[in-house]
Amino acid sequence: MSLSDNADPKVASSTPHAAPAPQQGGARRRRALTWVLAALAIVVTVAAAGGLVWQISAVTSPRTGTLTAPEAYPPAEPAPVLAGSDADAPLPDLASVLPDLLADARLNGSLSASFADALTGEVLFEQEATTPLAPASSMKVVTAVAAFQHLGAEYRIPTKVVEGPTEDSVVLVAGGDPTLTVDGEGYYTAYGKGASLTELAELVLEARGGTAPTTVYLDTSVFTDSVSAAGVTAAELDTSTAPMAPIMVDGGRTDNTLKYSPHHADPALVAAQEFANLLGASTVEAGTAEAGAAELAVVHSAPxxxxxxxxxxxxxxxxxxxxALQTALVVEGEMTWxxxxxxxxxxxxxxxxxxAGLVFHDGSGLSPDDRMTAExxxxxxxxxAGSQASxxxxxxxVAGYSGTLDDRFGDAEEGMGVVRGKTGTLTxxxxxxxxxxxLTTADGRQLIFSLISNGHTTGTEAVExxxxxxxxxxxxxGC
Structure with missing residues (x-):
């Protein structure tokens, strides 16, 4: 057995069956080992000396490239990322700094601003804080809070199949999940991996003893409203979002590798056709599950x-x-805007x-007719912070690190890693x-804030x- 097989050479040589090696060969091996060890010692000594020489020369003549000159040691302390708050930290006097900061010429539109202490709730600064403005995608925070508050973090959206009106049919009952995949890999895999239609089809076939149905009825009766929220244009339905439907594959995208891919005009029908193909059914028709129909299979979204x-x-x-519509279904019993x-x-x-003055046409903030205030x-x-929605x-x-803030704060590096926020932009x-x-101040006080600008003329990048x-x-x- 060789050493690469993890055998211990001492154990191997001491076993009763090991034959004694000839003395002459053993001496040669010992002399060879001595030469190897000596050579290694020389290499190590030279390397150490070389390192010392480099350090000395670098002090007098710093080098460039991949090596860092000794005068740069020790390295700068890394910037804090998600630094913890300190309950004993002083409250900042924001009234002494924010008026000048918010007077920035780039913020030349209507500006609603609010800053509060996360621990006590004390309002530290406000400017037009109760003025209702279009919030853009910051509205998504409202959707998230409502979903966590009413559904909880572990809630999953179901998609099920029940027996059809005839023996050679089944009913695909849409439950509101837009993240379904064909085979387990899709657009939402990175964060909220969708349930697989392949798995659903396999479960149905197993429940039917391996017999494929001829017809799949698609039941979308859970969603009874228009495919778009008020103010959302037809062009946006094709690029920025999809025609709303209670079942979709990859959010209705025609290309599941692109965020802003074109979308199917009827994403529910496309999903049903994909499912029918996997199941071996030849026909897809609209239909409604009969009350009390036996469930054949169910799959669920990510939590x-x-x-x-x-x-x-x-x-x-x-x-x-x-x-947002799923939350409405659970709380109000209907999936409507x-x-x-x-x-x-x-x-x-x-x-x-x-x-007062708040308007919710959708859960995304895509509608320009939505209204929120910084307050x-x-x-x-x-x-x-004190509820299930925390x-x-x-x-x-995180500013400079993740999500839609990963490429922000390049000219405001002090905020990287210590500001967290949802962005919002309407074009x-x-x-x-x-x-x-x-955000967390340098003293360690955690604050909650909101800034909303409408009507500025200086351009998106400038305002951001x-x-x-x-x-x-x-x-x-440290004010």
Whole structure:
């Protein structure tokens, strides 16, 4: 047995069956080993000396390239990422710094701002905080809070198949899940991996003793509203989101590798056809499951915590709307935009939010007719912190590191790793930018904030950079 087989050479040579090696060969091996050890010693000594010589020469003539000159040691202390808060840290005097920061010429539109202490809830600064403005994708935080509050982090959206009206038919009952995949790999795999239609088909065939049905009836009766929220255009249904349906594969995308892929005009029908092909059925028809029909199989979405991570981090309009409608279904008993609005308003009221002037047309913020205030966002997050919805804080992107903030704060590096927030941008109409979340000051005080700008004329990147600068400066505040 060789040493590469993990045998211990001492044990092997001491076994009763090991033959003694000739003395002459043993001497030669010992002399060879002596030469090897000596050579290694020389190499180590030379290497050590070389290292010393390099260090000395680098002090007098620093080198460039992959090596770092000794005067740069020790390395700079790494920037904090998600630094913990300190309950004993002093409250910052934001009134002494924020007026000048918010007077930035890049923020030349209507600006609603609110900053509050996360521990006590004390409002530290407000500017037009109760002015209702279009929030863009910061609205997704409202959807996340409502979903966590009413459904919980472990809730999963079901998709089931029941017996059809005839022996050679089954009914695919849509439950509201847009994250289904064909074979387990799809657009949402990275965050909220969808249930597999292949698995669902296999379960159905097993329940039917291996006999494929001829017809698949598609039951979409759970969703009884228009395919788009008020204010969302037909062009946006093809690119920024999909026509809403209670069952989809990859969120209705025609290309599941692209966030802004074109979408199927009838994503529910496409999903049913995919399922019928996997099942071996030849026909897909619209239908409704009979009351009390026996269940043949069911699959479930990823847990709500993963779905929220997905739509918050990537700002997925379709998924956030689907989650908002799912919450409406569970709470109000109907999957409609109106029921969703009712749930969102009631959820915020229960969390102590002033809901005057708030408008909820969708759960994504894609509708330009939605309205939120900076005060409402901070009050909501303060209420969520002490409720079942506190999981929302774990989903917020980290400045300079994750989600839609991964490429932000390049000119405001002080905020990297210590500001967390949901971004919001509407390109139609232009001039809608928001940032809502939390930050920790240099002293260790955790704050909750919201900034909403409408009607600015300085451009998206300029306003985003200004908001980055404001929150980064507050994070460094020892004021």
């Amino acid at each position: 709500m915590s993963a779905l929220v991570d997905s739509f918050i981090l990537t700002s997925d309009n379709l998924l956030s709307d689907a989650v 109106a029921a969703m609005s009712t749930v969102h308003a009631a959820t915020l009221e229960d969390l102590g939010v002033n809901t 409402a966002f901070t009050q909501m997050l303060l209420g969520a 999981s929302v804080f774990e989903s917020l992107p 139609q109409p232009t001039g809608v930018i928001s940032l809502t979340g939390t 950079a200004a908001m980055d600068a404001v929150t980064a400066e507050v994070s460094q505040c």
